Amino acid sequence: MGLAEKVVLVTGAGGGIGKAVALKFSRLGAKVVVADVIEEFSLNTASQITEQGGESLAVAVDVSQISSVEEMVKKILDKFGRIDILINNAGITRDNLLLRMKEEDWDKVISINLKGVFNCTKTVIRSMMKQRWGKIVNIASIIGIIGNAGQSNYAASKGGVISLTKSWAKEFASRNINVNAIAPGFIRTKMTDKLSPEIKEKINQQIPLKRFGEAEDVADLCVFLSSDESNYITGEVVKLDGGMAI
């Protein structure tokens, strides 16, 4: 798929989806930068990559802080000399109904999920522009399209990510940089493990495929959207939701 030797930066790569994405790219021969705010998580994913026989760089980064992102990008460029693919995956939830939502829950979600995507893309894009090749995949959410009661901060952040995706697709097309988003529905990870069995069952009833997706499903789509097989796709938001939002 043309991914061997490519340098891929995956944020939130210590978590469920990010780890699956990092391991998948590594199996395809890419050099993977495993970035997470919890260093132990980054190191854990990186050691699994080493066990698979792959090459990686583990970094601790807080995507909501531009200085932290700049430090990370410097480390990557010092080691690998370039960044070909950026997977903006780091994200959190702080759910509550609007009347109970605290200002800090709003700020935290927006600063990681939305500003984090701005910080990482802004800092990485120069390297992609110089080489006139790049792929950016933003992990949004189906909630950013359809909304959800009790998740307005999260929905706003992911809706914002979708708008950034479309704007940057137009801005960087002339530099041969594709920018796309994935809108997962419910995927089995730590983020959704918090839901009670009753809620999970209710959700399953709303999904035509009657089950949650797997982190590997997201990884497969990330790989496709980063490969030469998707060169004519940009500014697209691909739903990955078992049919939930048909």
Ligand SMILES: NC(=O)c1ccc[n+]([C@@H]2O[C@H](COP(=O)([O-])OP(=O)(O)OC[C@H]3O[C@@H](n4cnc5c(N)ncnc54)[C@H](O)[C@@H]3O)[C@@H](O)[C@H]2O)c1
């Ligand atoms: N799991 C789902 O059902 C689902 C559905 C739609 C979208 N998503 C999105 O997929 C992405 C990954 O989610 P997941 O389910 O793997 O969650 P997860 O909680 O398992 O992993 C998220 C990772 O991001 C890291 N992180 C948190 N804040 C960070 C920061 N400031 N800087 C760097 N890293 C940070 C965490 O340490 C964690 O390792 C998120 O953007 C999430 O919104 C998930």
